[in-house]
Structure formats: C-alpha cells, structure tokens
Amino acid sequence: MTTPPTRPTPPVPGWPGAPEHRPVATPAAATAAPVPDGVVPAIQVEHVSRWYGNVVAVNDISFALGPGVTGLLGPNGAGKSTLLHMLSGLLAPSAGIVRIAGRVAFGDPSIYADIGLVPEREAVPGYLTGREFIRLNADLQHVADPTAATDRAIATVELSDAAGRPIRTYSKGMRQRIKLAAALVHDPPILLLDEPFNGMDPRQRLHMMGLLRTMAGEGRSILFSSHILEEVERLADAVLVVYAGRLAASGDFRSIRRLMTDRPHRFTIRSSDDRTLAAALLGHPAVFGAELTDGLLAVRTSDYGAFTRVVAPTAKAAGIRILELRPTDDSLESVFSYLVRR
Amino acid sequence: MTTESATGNIYDLGYQGYDGPRLGRPVVALGLLRHTLASAYGIGRGGRAKIAPFTLLILSLLPALLAVGISALAGQTGQGEVLTANSPIRHETYQSLTSTLIMLFCAAQAPELFGRDQRYGVLPLYFSRVLTRIDYALARTGGLFLAVLLVSIVPQLVLTIGAVLAAPDPLTGLGNDAPDIPRYVAVSLLSSGLLAGLAALIAAWTPRRAYATAAIIAAFIIPPIIVALLSRLAAGDAARALVLLSPGDVIEGLNAAIFGTIADGSPAVMAADLPDWSYVAASVVGVVACVLLVVRRYLRVTG
Amino acid sequence: MTVFGALITVTLRALLGRRRIVLMVVLAALPILVGLVIRLGGGRSDAGDILDALVIRTVLPLIALIIGTAAVGSEIEDGTVLFLLLKPIARWQIALAKVLVAAGLTAVLVVPPILITGLLVGGSGSESIALAFGYAVAAILGGSAYAVAFTVLGIVTSRALIVGLAYTLLWEGVLAGLLVGTRFLSIRQATLGIAAQLTGTDVGVDPLAPVVAIAIVAVVIVGGWSLGVIALRRFQVRAGD
Numbered sequence: 072m073t074t075p076p077t078r079p080t081p082p083v084p085g086w087p088g089a090p091e092h093r094p095v096a097t098p099a100a101a102t103a104a105p106v107p108d109g110v111v112p113a114i115q116v117e118h119v120s121r122w123y124g125n126v127v128a129v130n131d132i133s134f135a136l137g138p139g140v141t142g143l144l145g146p147n148g149a150g151k152s153t154l155l156h157m158l159s160g161l162l163a164p165s166a167g168i169v170r171i172a173g174r175v176a177f178g179d180p181s182i183y184a185d186i187g188l189v190p191e192r193e194a195v196p197g198y199l200t201g202r203e204f205i206r207l208n209a210d211l212q213h214v215a216d217p218t219a220a221t222d223r224a225i226a227t228v229e230l231s232d233a234a235g236r237p238i239r240t241y242s243k244g245m246r247q248r249i250k251l252a253a254a255l256v257h258d259p260p261i262l263l264l265d266e267p268f269n270g271m272d273p274r275q276r277l278h279m280m281g282l283l284r285t286m287a288g289e290g291r292s293i294l295f296s297s298h299i300l301e302e303v304e305r306l307a308d309a310v311l312v313v314y315a316g317r318l319a320a321s322g323d324f325r326s327i328r329r330l331m332t333d334r335p336h337r338f339t340i341r342s343s344d345d346r347t348l349a350a351a352l353l354g355h356p357a358v359f360g361a362e363l364t365d366g367l368l369a370v371r372t373s374d375y376g377a378f379t380r381v382v383a384p385t386a387k388a389a390g391i392r393i394l395e396l397r398p399t400d401d402s403l404e405s406v407f408s409y410l411v412r413r
Numbered sequence: 414m415t416t417e418s419a420t421g422n423i424y425d426l427g428y429q430g431y432d433g434p435r436l437g438r439p440v441v442a443l444g445l446l447r448h449t450l451a452s453a454y455g456i457g458r459g460g461r462a463k464i465a466p467f468t469l470l471i472l473s474l475l476p477a478l479l480a481v482g483i484s485a486l487a488g489q490t491g492q493g494e495v496l497t498a499n500s501p502i503r504h505e506t507y508q509s510l511t512s513t514l515i516m517l518f519c520a521a522q523a524p525e526l527f528g529r530d531q532r533y534g535v536l537p538l539y540f541s542r543v544l545t546r547i548d549y550a551l552a553r554t555g556g557l558f559l560a561v562l563l564v565s566i567v568p569q570l571v572l573t574i575g576a577v578l579a580a581p582d583p584l585t586g587l588g589n590d591a592p593d594i595p596r597y598v599a600v601s602l603l604s605s606g607l608l609a610g611l612a613a614l615i616a617a618w619t620p621r622r623a624y625a626t627a628a629i630i631a632a633f634i635i636p637p638i639i640v641a642l643l644s645r646l647a648a649g650d651a652a653r654a655l656v657l658l659s660p661g662d663v664i665e666g667l668n669a670a671i672f673g674t675i676a677d678g679s680p681a682v683m684a685a686d687l688p689d690w691s692y693v694a695a696s697v698v699g700v701v702a703c704v705l706l707v708v709r710r711y712l713r714v715t716g
Numbered sequence: 717m718t719v720f721g722a723l724i725t726v727t728l729r730a731l732l733g734r735r736r737i738v739l740m741v742v743l744a745a746l747p748i749l750v751g752l753v754i755r756l757g758g759g760r761s762d763a764g765d766i767l768d769a770l771v772i773r774t775v776l777p778l779i780a781l782i783i784g785t786a787a788v789g790s791e792i793e794d795g796t797v798l799f800l801l802l803k804p805i806a807r808w809q810i811a812l813a814k815v816l817v818a819a820g821l822t823a824v825l826v827v828p829p830i831l832i833t834g835l836l837v838g839g840s841g842s843e844s845i846a847l848a849f850g851y852a853v854a855a856i857l858g859g860s861a862y863a864v865a866f867t868v869l870g871i872v873t874s875r876a877l878i879v880g881l882a883y884t885l886l887w888e889g890v891l892a893g894l895l896v897g898t899r900f901l902s903i904r905q906a907t908l909g910i911a912a913q914l915t916g917t918d919v920g921v922d923p924l925a926p927v928v929a930i931a932i933v934a935v936v937i938v939g940g941w942s943l944g945v946i947a948l949r950r951f952q953v954r955a956g957d
Binding site (some may be wrong): 159161180181183195198199207210211212213358 | 729
C-alpha cells in the first residue's frame with residue numbers, strides 16, 4: 072500500500088482540530104495486504120478529490136488495495152461515504168481517477184459484475200420479500216443459476232427463516248443483512264461496505280465479521296468503513312485513516328505506530344526490582360522517562376526498536392528478573408487519537 | 414469539553430437554566446406565521462427552494478407590468494385613456510389571468526409547509542412547548558394564506574400604481590381607480606383564503622409530497638371541467654348547485670359578483686345563473702370549513 | 717428471468733403501490749362517472765366533448781404525470797434506484813424498460829375509460845364506436861409521449877411533478893392558446909391533431925396535420941428516451957448521502 076507524500080496541512084475552515092503533524096512517509100511501510108508488482112490492484116485510487124462548491128469532501132487521496140480486509144476509519148464527516156460512492160461509480164471524482172480492476176469506475180456499468188456494494192442508507196424496496204429481492208438482484212446480475220445463488224446468499228446471512236416476509240417487516244439488522252446478501256449473490260471479488268455493522272447486535276456483528284474474514288481468505292478484496300475503532304481493530308488487516316477528507320495514514324496500525332517517531336512509545340514493565348531497573352534504563356539515550364506507579368514501571372522511549380533490544384540485557388546486567396513487558400499505547404485508539412489530535 | 418491530566422481542568426459548558434422573562438404564546442405563534450411565510454418563498458432555505466415560488470410570483474406580475482408599460486407608452490401618444498378602458502388586463506379580469514399560477518403556487522408550496530414536519534416526525538418538538546396544536550395549525554395555514562395573497566394582490570397594486578402614475582395628476586388617477594381597490598382587495602382575500610385553505614387541508618392530510626401535489630392540482634383543475642361538462646350536457650337544479658363545489662368556479666363567480674361583471678371565463682357559472690351572494694357565501698363557508706378541518710387534523714395527529 | 721424481464725417486473729411492482737393505484741383508478745374512472753351522470757340524467761350526449769376536454773386535456777396528462785414521475789423519480793427519491801444502477805446493465809436498457817412500462821401503464825389506464833365513456837354517452841352505433849376508437853388511438857400515442865417525457869423529467873430533476881404540472885397547465889393550457897406558433901411544442905396539440913384526423917371532430921383552433929402530429933410524438937418518444945439514457949449514464953448520488 073502506498074502512503075501519501077508529506078504535505079503541510081493548513082487548518083481547514085470548518086474543521087477545527089485539523090492534524091498539525093504528519094508521520095514522515097516511508098516508502099517501505101509494511102502492509103498486510105501488499106499488492107505485488109505487475110498485478111492490477113483490485114481497487115486503485117489516484118489523487119482523487121471531490122468538492123462541492125467550496126466544501127472539500129475528499130482531498131487528494133491515493134491508495135491501492137489487494138485481497139484482504141481493509142478498514143476505512145474516520146470520524147463522521149471525514150469523507151468515508153463520499154469515497155465509497157466514488158469507488159462504486161456512483162459519484163464522479165472532481166479530480167483524479169478511481170479504478171476498479173483496472174477499469175475507470177465512473178460511467179462503466181461492467182464493473183458492477185465485479186463489485187458488491189452495501190450502502191449505508193436503507194435503500195431497499197419494502198414491498199418485496201427478502202427472497203424476491205435477492206432473486207431480483209440475481210436476475211439483474213445475470214447469474215448462471217439464480218435459484219441456487221439466491222438460496223446460497225440468503226443462507227450465508229442467516230435469513231432463511233425470514234426470507235418469505237416483506238422487507239418492510241425486517242428489523243434494522245435484518246435489513247443490513249439482506250443488503251449484504253444482495254451484494255453477495257453474484258459472488259463478486261470486491262466488496263465495499265459502508266458502515267455495515269450499524270444496527271447489528273453483538274452476535275450478528277461477530278457473525279458478519281467472521282463471514283467477511285472467511286471471504287477475504289478466499290482472495291476477495293474487502294473494504295469497509297466505520298467510525299468505531301474496536302470494529303476496525305478486530306476485523307481489518309490494514310487500515311486507511313481519513314480525517315477531514317485527507318488520508319492521514321494507511322497500513323497495519325502497528326506499523327503506523329512505528330512511524331510516529333516524534334511521539335514517545337510507552338511500555339509497562341513488572342519486574343523484581345522496578346526502581347533499580349528504572350535507574351538502569353534511564354542511563355540509555357533512547358529512554359527519556361520512567362515512572363513508578365501502582366507497582367508498575369512505566370517507561371517512555373523514543374526508539375521502539377532500540378528499546379526492545381536494550382531492555383533485556385540491561386535487566387540481566389542488573390540482576391533483575393522481568394515478569395511482564397507490555398507496550399501500552401500500541402492500540403488503534405492511541406494511533407487514531409494521535410492522528411486526529413483530539 | 415477538555416480534560417488534561419497534567420493540569421486537571423474541566424470546563425462545564427453544559428445546559429444552564431434560564432429564569433428571565435419569557436415571550437408568550439402569541440409571540441411564538443406569530444413567529445411561526447412569519448417563518449411559514451418566509452418558507453413559502455424559500456427564504457432561509459437555500460437557492461433552489463426559491464426558484465418555484467419566485468418564478469410564479471414574477472409570472473403573475475408580468476401582465477400587470479406589461480399593462481402599465483403599454484399604457485405609459487400609449488399615454489405619450491395621447492391614447493392612454495382609450496387603451497386602459499379596453500385593455501384585457503384590468504382589475505376585474507386579473508383574477509382569471511393568474512388563477513392557474515396561484516394554483517401551481519399552492520401545489521408547489523403547501524406540501525412543503527405542511528408535510529415536512531409530519532414526515533420527519535418533529536411535531537412533538539413543537540407541541541411540547543407553549544405553542545398549542547391549534548396555534549400551529551392556524552399559524553401554518555395563515556402563513557400559506559399570506560404567501561398566496563401576495564401572488565394575488567401585488568399585481569393588482571401594481572395596476573393601481575400604474576393608474577395613479579399614468580394619470581394627469583396622482584389624485585385623479587387614484588380617484589379613477591379607487592372604486593376598484595376595495596373590490597380587488599375583497600376578491601383577493603377571499604380567493605386566496607379559499608385556495609390556500611383547500612391546499613392546506615389536502616397537504617395537512619397527505620404528508621407525502623408527491624401525492625399531496627397531485628391531489629391539490631387534481632382538486633383545483635378537475636372539478637371545473639366536470640362541472641362545465643355537466644352544465645352543458647345535463648340539466649336540473651342539482652347540476653346548477655354543483656357549481657358551488659368547484660373552487661375555481663366559485664372564485665370566478667365571486668369575482669363577477671363583486672365587480673359586477675359577467676363571469677365569461679367560466680361557462681358553468683354562466684349556465685348556472687346563481688345569485689351573487691351565493692358565491693360569496695360559498696367562499697366564506699369554504700374557507701371556514703377548510704381551516705376547521707386543518708385544525709382537526711393537527712388536533713388528532715401524533716408524532 | 718431475463719435481465720430485461722426483471723427490469724420490467726420490478727418497475728411495474730414499484731409503480732403499482734396501493735395508494736398510487738387508488739389515485740390513478742379514481743382519475744381514470746372520472747370520465748366514466750361523468751358519462752354515467754350525463755346518460756342517466758338524460759342530458760345531451762356529445763361524447764367528443766367529454767373525451768376531448770376531460771380525458772385528453774386533463775386526465776391523460778395527469779395520469780401520465782403521476783406514472784412518469786414515479787417510474788424513476790420516486791426511486792431516486794427513496795434511494796432504491798441504486799440497486800438497479802449497481803448492476804452491469806447497459807443504461808439504455810434500463811431507460812427503455814422504464815419508458816416502456818410508463819407508456820404501457822398509461823395506455824392501459826386510459827384506453828378502457830375512453831372506450832367505456834364513448835359508448836356510454838354516444839350509444840353503440842358504429843359512428844360512436846369509431847369516435848371512441850379514434851380518441852383511444854390518439855390517447856395511446858399522446859399518452860406515450862407524455863409518459864416518456866415525464867419519466868425523463870423524473871430522472872433529471874427532483875421537482876418533476878411541479879415542472880410537469882407547469883408544462884401541462886401553463887404551457888399547454890395557456891400559452892399554446894395565446895401564441896399559435898407554439899402548437900408544435902405541445903404534446904396536447906399533437907394528440908388532438910391525431911384525434912381530429914381519426915374522428916373528424918372539431919378540436920378547436922386549427923389542429924395540427926396528422927403527419928406533423930405523429931412526427932412530434934415520435935420525436936418526443938425517441939428524443940426523450942435518448943435524454944434519459946444520457947441522464948442515467950451521468951447519474952450521481954445527491955450530496956450528503
């Protein structure tokens with residue numbers, strides 16, 4: 072996955088709290104869904120922007136996606152839906168190109184055989200039964216065996232019992248699932264989901280997450296948007312963080328964390344002698360803070376790699392046994408909150 | 414709200430009570446009336462909402478401006494008096510010129526004014542305040558009435574101003590036009606009331622915009638045609654009285670009654686040959702009935 | 717089911733919602749009711765009058781308007797158009813299915829009342845049957861033109877109903893009467909021209925020659941459908957979705 076070039080970000084009117092720092096871009100950013108050279112990426116976005124008059128909804132975003140699950144993370148109003156609409160050819164970019172499997176997304180109906188979109192708005196015709204709706208989608212997609220495909224899609228989302236009822240009698244979670252079934256009925260290699268877990272209870276959410284991971288394992292490229300960190304952290308192999316229309320970071324969130332060299336990493340250590348260990352660690356140039364609290368030693372360091380190499384020998388030389396060593400801010404939440412400067 | 418662990422500041426920007434004087438119910442109702450009137454012209458709602466109402470308003474003004482312009486030009490050549498007497502654009506003929514525009518205005522704007530609050534379920538927000546349901550219904554209907562009144566009466570005022578300015582001196586012009594002024598005011602008030610009331614009634618009972626628009630237009634343009642056909646092809650007193658059920662014909666008859674002319678715009682009215690007061694009575698009854706039914710709707714609607 | 721068949725089916729089912737059917741049936745029944753009243757009331761029987769004034773000039777455009785603006789317009793409004801557009805189907809096919817259903821449904825709703833009213837009021841003589849059939853043919857052609865035009869209007873603007881009403885009431889109703897040269901831009905005049913040719917009745921001021929009228933209808937149908945295809949190709953979700 073490519074990362075965007077560094078660019079100073081002036082505060083954008085209307086978006087208080089625009090990020091003032093940017094991680095320095097490193098071309099060799101590790102990613103869980105690498106796109107090998109010579110292979111056409113499933114989704115390719117090149118310098119795409121979209122504005123409405125004076126309001127910029129998406130601001131110069133570039134990335135490429137391959138197989139696996141990618142999470143599009145950002146607060147409401149960050150441009151996630153706009154970006155997904157552009158990916159699915161429902162919106163034309165004001166600048167830049169969106170390609171799906173090598174073809175330009177806007178204005179080419181042939182891409183719809185290869186993508187399935189689960190939109191956020193509840194845009195399903197209430198007067199059709201679930202089965203009729205899926206069957207209709209199968210027919211319109213010119214699927215080879217529509218009956219079997221319909222049954223399969225409905226079974227996948229576990230709506231076989233309710234498939235005979237009109238959709239207007241469905242709960243919100245059921246509507247989400249029937250939309251997912253409609254997006255799956257033609258077995259697309261690319262899936263785009265806009266806030267798919269909205270309105271789902273925990274059990275349904277777990278089931279859908281498992282489903283998405285299975286499909287990604289089959290080689291599909293799945294992109295889903297969310298503003299809930301836990302969902303993205305649990306499900307996504309890689310993350311695209313958008314804020315105020317800009318791509319703030321991309322890749323595996325742990326790798327992103329490594330890149331934030333201007334922010335100290337925190338570790339928590341439990342050892343046989345915290346105080347002596349603290350004094351010993353403070354002797355190293357990479358460590359610039361140590362705190363003793365609640366029976367734990369909290370260490371701040373600027374260099375993740377150097378610290379991990381140095382902590383064991385230091386403890387051993389001082390004759391201290393380390394019982395527990397944990398990075399404490401290596402979560403998506405801390406990454407995200409840093410990126411958006413809450 | 415920020416919480417910084419280092420300095421431990423918490424700023425309470427939350428809800429604060431208010432104990433000062435409060436403006437009363439009449440002010441609130443009048444505010445809603447004013448807001449409804451502005452909304453009817455798309456003011457406060459962005460550019461696209463203004464296209465339909467202002468286009469219709471300008472179209473309704475065109476004949477008046479045209480007439481004033483032509484009579485001014487004719488006045489230069491000394492033909493002014495003759496022209497104004499014979500012009501097809503006069504106070505008593507203006508109602509039939511603009512009736513279609515007024516109907517379109519009602520069909521375009523009434524569903525917006527009455528349907529939106531019901532569709533988005535915000536009525537409880539209104540009714541949990543000092544504003545009562547009756548206030549709401551009357552304020553909304555009143556706003557639509559005023560909006561329609563503008564379309565109906567402003568062109569007539571333009572004609573009056575034109576007459577005043579075109580005459581040798583303003584007082585003479587005013588004197589010439591003065592008998593017509595209370596007449597067209599009365600016709601505008603009653604016709605606007607009837608059309609706005611009917612549109613409000615349909616829009617209040619039909620929240621979905623497309624259906625409301627279609628129903629309003631149907632209610633305005635279909636009865637005159639049916640009544641005209643019946644008057645031509647059927648006979649009997651019942652058929653004559655049916656004229657009073659058609660808003661368009663009632664207004665034609667009203668106009669004729671007040672100005673003392675023949676309602677040659679409506680064959681049904683001419684065929685029915687009903688006394689003048691019946692049209693006035695029908696208008697008044699119609700307005701009252703529509704307003705009462707709108708109030709009834711808002712007394713009973715929930716959510 | 718074939719792709720095209722599925723398109724037709726879903727458009728039909730979307731249009732035939734319960735409330736819309738009631739409204740359209742009521743509109744379609746009006747001429748029949750009026751005919752009944754006249755027949756039972758023993759008045760003069762001039763079927764051409766009713767069919768001209770009530771049906772061709774009023775009921776036909778209204779029904780075409782309601783059906784046409786709903787064919788695509790209502791789907792755009794509630795968002796269900798997406799699941800039609802997110803399919804690998806050529807846009808001309810989608811547009812064709814929509815206008816076919818709109819025109820067909822309009823014809824189905826308008827022709828029976830014309831025939832019934834014509835026979836009710838005019839009796840069952842051959843002349844009356846010819847009159848009714850003449851108006852029916854004119855209504856099919858003109859109604860199709862209206863339906864296509866209003867369907868495309870529904871794709872292009874969200875206020876299709878008002879624009880369509882303004883066209884029918886202001887343009888065709890008022891202006892075309894004032895400015896004789898605009899006859900060529902009026903579907904109503906084309907319909908009346910065809911009716912005049914087929915039935916020999918007097919439809920008012922200088923009706924259009926049948927060739928011209930049919931040409932106008934053809935231009936509206938083909939041109940409208942083409943515009944619809946272009947509009948569908950350039951369709952984008954509205955801002956804020």
